[in-house]
Amino acid sequence: MSDEEEEKRVSEEELVNTYQKHFDKNLALKLLKKLRKSTRNKSKIIAGTAGAIVSSLGKLLSTLDNPDMSVHLKALVIGAIGYIILPLDLIPDMLPAVGYGDDLASVAGVVAAVAAYSDFSLDELDKEIDADSVLKITGE
DSSP states (O other): OOHHHHHHHHHHHHHHHHHHHTOOHHHHHHHHHHHHHHHTTSOHHHHHHHHHHHHHHHHHHHHTTOTTSOHHHHHHHHHHHHHHHOSOSSSOTTSTTTTTHHHHHHHHHHHHHHGGGOOOOHHHHHHHHHHHHHHHHHTO
16 A cells, blocks of 8 residues: 555544544434334334334444444445434434435435445344343343
């Protein structure tokens, strides 16, 4: 790798680190779990775009921990997650059935681009949600 390429790579990593300072992964995980709780016992048709957002957001979040993913892709993932969790966008997320439609359309390309880096599983998410519920019930 040339000095110029190395310098460009370092500046890209600094840029991603700057974005990550303003990125709240916990907020994204809370939204993921909330949406999954509200959709997991419903058919795909009834769950609609909220169910599709669960899959997309889960895939995006799982890629962030993959060391094989490039800095450029991580920056795209952070932006896509930010668009999903930001309540103010083209169509407000509070509108039933269509609120997450623009989010889904906006992040579809990023999800497709990083799918190979994802190890997201709805079953694992459900186990985590169930474990969280048990902890709340037992007061731990």
